[in-house]
Amino acid sequence: MTGLGADQLAAYFTVTEVSSLLQQAVAEQLRDAGDLSPIQFEILAGLSAASDGARRMTDIADRIVYSRSGFTYQAGQLEQRGLIVRAPAKDDERSTVVSLTAAGRAVLDKVMAGHQELVRRLMFESMTDADLAALLRVLGPVRDRLRQEPPRSAKPRRSHRK
Template identity: 35%
Template sequence: MTAPRWLDEEERRAWYAFVAAGALIDRRLDQQLKDDVGITHLQYEILVRLEAAPGREMRMSALADALFHTKSGLTYQIGQLEKAGLVNRRSCPSEPRAVYAVLTAAGRRMLERAAPGHVALVRELLIDVLTPEQLTSLADGLGEVNRRMRAD
C-alpha cells in the first residue's frame, strides 16, 4: 500500500477556501430565496432546469442527474413544488416507468419573481468579488473537475 499524498500548505488553503465558500454561498442563496419567495435554492435550481428544458419538462431521473441529487430526494422536492402549484408530474404513455416533471405557469411566474434577487446575490457573493482573470480560472478549473468526475 502506498502512503497517502498529503496536501501541502497551499493545496490545503485552496481546499479549505473552496469548501467554506461553497457552503457559505449556498447557505446565503438558500436564505435569500426563502426570505424573498419561499423556496429553497435547490427548488429554484429545479425550476431553472425545467424552464430551460424542451417543452419545460424533464424526466425525473435526468433532472436528478443534472442536479447531482438522489432520485428519492428529488421526488420529495418535486412533491413540495407540486403542492405549491409550481410543477406537475406526468407519466409517459410509451414508457410506463418514466415520470416527467413539468413547469407550470405559476412556476414560471415564481422564477420571474425569484431570479432578480438571486442573480443580484450571486453577483454580490461571487461574480463581482473576483477579477475577470479569477473568474476564468475558476470556471476553467472547476469545469475540469466536473468533466473528470462525470467521466467516472
C-alpha cells in the same frame, strides 16, 4: 500515497468555505423571496431552460446531483404548491416527466432577479474577467472529474431492459 500539501489544504478549505457561505446566502434569499429551497429552485430553473418546460425526473435528479428519493420529495412539495406537474412519459410508462406550470414560472421570475443580484455581488463582484476565465478553466475539469465518480445516490440508473 502522500498527504496534501499546505497549499492544497488551504485551496481545499477555501473552496469548501466559499461553497458553504454562498449556499447559505442563496438558501436564505430563495426562502425569503419565493419560499423555495435551493433544490426546488434548481428544479424550476432546469425546467425553465428546457424548450418545452418539461424533463424526465431522473434526468433532472442526475443533473443536480441529488438523490432520487430526495428529488421525489422536493418535486412533491412543488407539485402541492402548483408549481410543477408530474405525468407518465409518453414514450416510457416507467418514467415520469415534470413540467413547469405558469405558477412555477411566476415564482421563478419573482426570485430570479434577486438571486442573480446576490450571486453577482457575493461571487463575481470581486473578480476580474481574467479571474472568471481562470475559475472556469480550473474548476471545469475538477467538476468533470467529480462527475465521473458521482455519489451513489446521484449515479445514473442502469437500464433494466433486456
